[in-house]
Amino acid sequence: MLQSKLFTKTKREAPKDEMSKNAELLTRGGFVYKEMAGVYSYLPLGYRVLTKINNIIREGMDAIGGQELFLSALQDKNLWEQTNRWSDDIVDIWFKTKLKNNSEAGLGFTHEEPLTRIMKDHISSYKDLPIFVYQIQTKFRNEIRARSGLIRGREFLMKDLYSFCKDKKEQEKFYEKAKNAYTKIFERLGLGDKTYITFASGGSFSKYSHEFQTEMPDGEDEIYLCSGCKKVAVNKDIWEGQKKCPECGNSSYTEKKSVEVGNIFNLGTKFSESIGLFYKDKNGEQRPVVMGSYGIGPGRVMGTIVETFCDEKGIIWPESVAPFSVHLLIIGDDKKTKENANNLYKELEKKGIEVLYDERDVSAGQKFADSDLIGIPNRVVVSEKTVKENKFEFKKRNEDKSVLLDRDELFKKLR
Amino acid sequence: MLQSKLFTKTKREAPKDEMSKNAELLTRGGFVYKEMAGVYSYLPLGYRVLTKINNIIREGMDAIGGQELFLSALQDKNLWEQTNRWSDDIVDIWFKTKLKNNSEAGLGFTHEEPLTRIMKDHISSYKDLPIFVYQIQTKFRNEIRARSGLIRGREFLMKDLYSFCKDKKEQEKFYEKAKNAYTKIFERLGLGDKTYITFASGGSFSKYSHEFQTEMPDGEDEIYLCSGCKKVAVNKDIWEGQKKCPECGNSSYTEKKSVEVGNIFNLGTKFSESIGLFYKDKNGEQRPVVMGSYGIGPGRVMGTIVETFCDEKGIIWPESVAPFSVHLLIIGDDKKTKENANNLYKELEKKGIEVLYDERDVSAGQKFADSDLIGIPNRVVVSEKTVKENKFEFKKRNEDKSVLLDRDELFKKLR
Numbered sequence: 038m039l040q041s042k043l044f045t046k047t048k049r050e051a052p053k054d055e056m057s058k059n060a061e062l063l064t065r066g067g068f069v070y071k072e073m074a075g076v077y078s079y080l081p082l083g084y085r086v087l088t089k090i091n092n093i094i095r096e097g098m099d100a101i102g103g104q105e106l107f108l109s110a111l112q113d114k115n116l117w118e119q120t121n122r123w124s125d126d127i128v129d130i131w132f133k134t135k136l137k138n139n140s141e142a143g144l145g146f147t148h149e150e151p152l153t154r155i156m157k158d159h160i161s162s163y164k165d166l167p168i169f170v171y172q173i174q175t176k177f178r179n180e181i182r183a184r185s186g187l188i189r190g191r192e193f194l195m196k197d198l199y200s201f202c203k204d205k206k207e208q209e210k211f212y213e214k215a216k217n218a219y220t221k222i223f224e225r226l227g228l229g230d231k232t233y234i235t236f237a238s239g240g241s242f243s244k245y246s247h248e249f250q251t252e253m254p255d256g257e258d259e260i261y262l263c264s265g266c267k268k269v270a271v272n273k274d275i276w277e278g279q280k281k282c283p284e285c286g287n288s289s290y291t292e293k294k295s296v297e298v299g300n301i302f303n304l305g306t307k308f309s310e311s312i313g314l315f316y317k318d319k320n321g322e323q324r325p326v327v328m329g330s331y332g333i334g335p336g337r338v339m340g341t342i343v344e345t346f347c348d349e350k351g352i353i354w355p356e357s358v359a360p361f362s363v364h365l366l367i368i369g370d371d372k373k374t375k376e377n378a379n380n381l382y383k384e385l386e387k388k389g390i391e392v393l394y395d396e397r398d399v400s401a402g403q404k405f406a407d408s409d410l411i412g413i414p415n416r417v418v419v420s421e422k423t424v425k426e427n428k429f430e431f432k433k434r435n436e437d438k439s440v441l442l443d444r445d446e447l448f449k450k451l452r
Numbered sequence: 453m454l455q456s457k458l459f460t461k462t463k464r465e466a467p468k469d470e471m472s473k474n475a476e477l478l479t480r481g482g483f484v485y486k487e488m489a490g491v492y493s494y495l496p497l498g499y500r501v502l503t504k505i506n507n508i509i510r511e512g513m514d515a516i517g518g519q520e521l522f523l524s525a526l527q528d529k530n531l532w533e534q535t536n537r538w539s540d541d542i543v544d545i546w547f548k549t550k551l552k553n554n555s556e557a558g559l560g561f562t563h564e565e566p567l568t569r570i571m572k573d574h575i576s577s578y579k580d581l582p583i584f585v586y587q588i589q590t591k592f593r594n595e596i597r598a599r600s601g602l603i604r605g606r607e608f609l610m611k612d613l614y615s616f617c618k619d620k621k622e623q624e625k626f627y628e629k630a631k632n633a634y635t636k637i638f639e640r641l642g643l644g645d646k647t648y649i650t651f652a653s654g655g656s657f658s659k660y661s662h663e664f665q666t667e668m669p670d671g672e673d674e675i676y677l678c679s680g681c682k683k684v685a686v687n688k689d690i691w692e693g694q695k696k697c698p699e700c701g702n703s704s705y706t707e708k709k710s711v712e713v714g715n716i717f718n719l720g721t722k723f724s725e726s727i728g729l730f731y732k733d734k735n736g737e738q739r740p741v742v743m744g745s746y747g748i749g750p751g752r753v754m755g756t757i758v759e760t761f762c763d764e765k766g767i768i769w770p771e772s773v774a775p776f777s778v779h780l781l782i783i784g785d786d787k788k789t790k791e792n793a794n795n796l797y798k799e800l801e802k803k804g805i806e807v808l809y810d811e812r813d814v815s816a817g818q819k820f821a822d823s824d825l826i827g828i829p830n831r832v833v834v835s836e837k838t839v840k841e842n843k844f845e846f847k848k849r850n851e852d853k854s855v856l857l858d859r860d861e862l863f864k865k866l867r
């Protein structure tokens with residue numbers, strides 16, 4: 038894409054009303070726009086990143102048999118009363134609204150209830166189970182405070198998968214599958230090294246749930262990370278002292294600040310029993326369906342990636358979620374330089390390499406500063422000097438030094 | 453996909469609370485679930501169709517230079533007060549809600565206001581214009597009645613594009629481009645033959661706007677269609693008698709019931725002046741940006757397609773938006789038949805042809821009935837009989853007779 042056509046402009050100064058680094062950098066880079074506290078719109082660069090994150094998550098869910106659907110945001114009061122989750126005294130983050138006939142509706146903060154009701158049409162026998170469904174859909178949570186940019190939103194995208202199984206055994210088998218799928222997803226998103234499977238409270242349904250916590254100095258959570266394997270952690274909420282790590286047997290832990298980027302949860306039969314989702318087993322006996330839920334917030338992931346990969350100059354996107362793979366900068370405007378840069382742009386596009394081509398009529402200094410701020414992983418500069426030497430100046434955003442490469446070497450770097 | 457894995461089941465009987473044919477068939481086929489009047493969730497088959505419709509629209513918008521973004525649903529009261537569209541006396545379809553601090557927020561029914569405000573950060577000079585942006589995003593409209601299934605929703609997806617231009621001339625040029633893009637989109641969606649460019653009220657901004665109206669017996673709108681070219685129509689709201697058709701000069705018209713599947717609208721400077729979106733022209737003079745808006749509702753399109761293409765047995769999807777291209781049915785369960793059907797399934801998948809394979813343990817009658825209801829355009833039957841003859845039974849959903857084809861002939865039909 039030609040950068041002159043991209044309508045967003047970068048900002049030099051941090052917005053005054055943002056306290057989080059992710060919102061600061063994403064706003065300055067033109068990725069998002071803050072509509073109100075905790076409510077962000079995604080501008081083209083941000084939407085490109087979000088789409089890539091969504092697709093990585095989607096592929097992970099499809100791979101374990103997830104069927105994608107898309108539920109409504111508006112929620113039926115009567116349904117939520119059946120599980121005792123309508124009252125504001127019990128769930129204190131509802132946004133509620135009124136239909137014209139004065140009846141109340143809610144804006145979904147999660148979707149166990151409507152999905153359990155839908156499944157009543159489709160599950161009647163053990164032969165119908167198991168079923169795994171997911172969506173990537175907007176959730177609304179009326180948070181009192183929302184100061185963490187994309188990390189805690191009042192409106193945000195969520196991937197939520199729900200499992201419907203015959204019994205605990207089948208549910209546990211899928212739970213392990215989902216855990217492994219999550220590990221792979223966070224690896225692909227670039228967060229693998231800093232994301233730990235974390236024991237957390239299981240609520241009333243089972244002893245533990247599992248969170249995926251990413252180490253982050255400004256995170257809202259606190260975990261104890263096993264100093265041995267550095268893979269498993271325990272959420273501070275359920276910390277009971279230094280027990281043996283189930284992964285490596287070690288029993289020394291380090292306290293870390295972190296952010297919860299995903300969670301997986303056994304729900305038992307709470308929702309199926311309240312809403313009446315039963316099936317007939319092999320012996321013709323009526324049994325409640327055993328459920329689980331599995332969440333990842335793509336916007337929160339985006340904020341976490343930004344806080345994890347940035348420096349004083351801007352964002353450093355991992356290749357897998359970068360808005361473009363290559364940032365091509367032309368410095369100078371003589372005919373030969375232009376020809377050379379234009380040709381490279383065309384060749385990159387032709388090869389299907391996503392490239393943002395900064396051919397704007399602005400200073401070299403601004404181009405370099407914008408490139409560092411926007412954080413595309415591979416930067417290629419074409420200038421009078423590089424043309425003379427029949428080379429291209431190549432630099433990775435996460436490396437300090439640039440190198441001069443000829444065409445073949447360059448394309449080898451860009452694969 | 454194996455149909456035994458698809459969790460949705462069809463229903464023989466029409467739901468009692470649906471008055472529209474689209475909702476009836478889509479519910480019976482397991483495409484959608486009604487959460488409340490005017491609020492539908494999309495189940496896997498429905499979500500597949502919706503995604504295809506979205507992608508056809510998306511390609512059309514990208515082709516005319518649209519940049520995709522994704523705005524929030526929650527809306528800032530202060531902003532909408534600037535254009536005098538906050539009051540329920542003026543806009544009577546708002547859903548409103550409250551933040552924890554008791555301040556009000558709305559749920560967006562359209563997005564001129566927030567987008568105009570965003571553009572203030574990015575437009576300052578004539579060099580920044582024109583800009584075209586769009587999104588495919590959920591809208592909320594608090595309709596008094598919502599009895600038309602997917603055609604009039606309280607919550608629904610909308611593709612809304614907005615243009616920002618220097619002056620009327622630039623705006624009109626894009627307006628024509630958008631009109632042509634819309635024509636192509638409705639052709640690709642299968643609705644081309646029955647969709648007419650319709651003169652409608654321009655509101656306070658310009659004499660006319662243009663609607664894309666699809667002929668439909670149960671439609672809520674009425675249009676006068678030119679009997680000459682059968683391309684241009686006039687909305688009954690602005691009908692002033694039989695003037696000459698601008699396309700063919702004819703002046704006889706036929707009254708038709710129809711549904712508005714798209715509209716394009718000159719907005720003039722109403723929003724830019726109210727919200728303060730100005731730019732400096734070549735002479736350094738401050739001018740308001742000239743805007744336009746361009747909508748298509750993907751869910752409404754889906755409902756319209758269903759009502760347009762169906763018979764007493766079910767839906768007849770156009771190839772371009774069908775949930776799958778091929779419905780493969782196995783009738784019988786002897787080893788050879790199974791082998792033959794499984795091999796065909798594998799070969800279709802390998803060739804990237806989207807296939808739903810009905811290998812369920814249900815009667816032949818149910819398989820045929822479900823296939824007609826779900827409406828996949830190409831049906832292939834493998835049975836003991838076809839295997840004996842070394843053929844496949846092929847039938848298009850919109851044709852009456854099936855034919856026996858050998859493998860090569862079959863793949864020619866399926867391209």
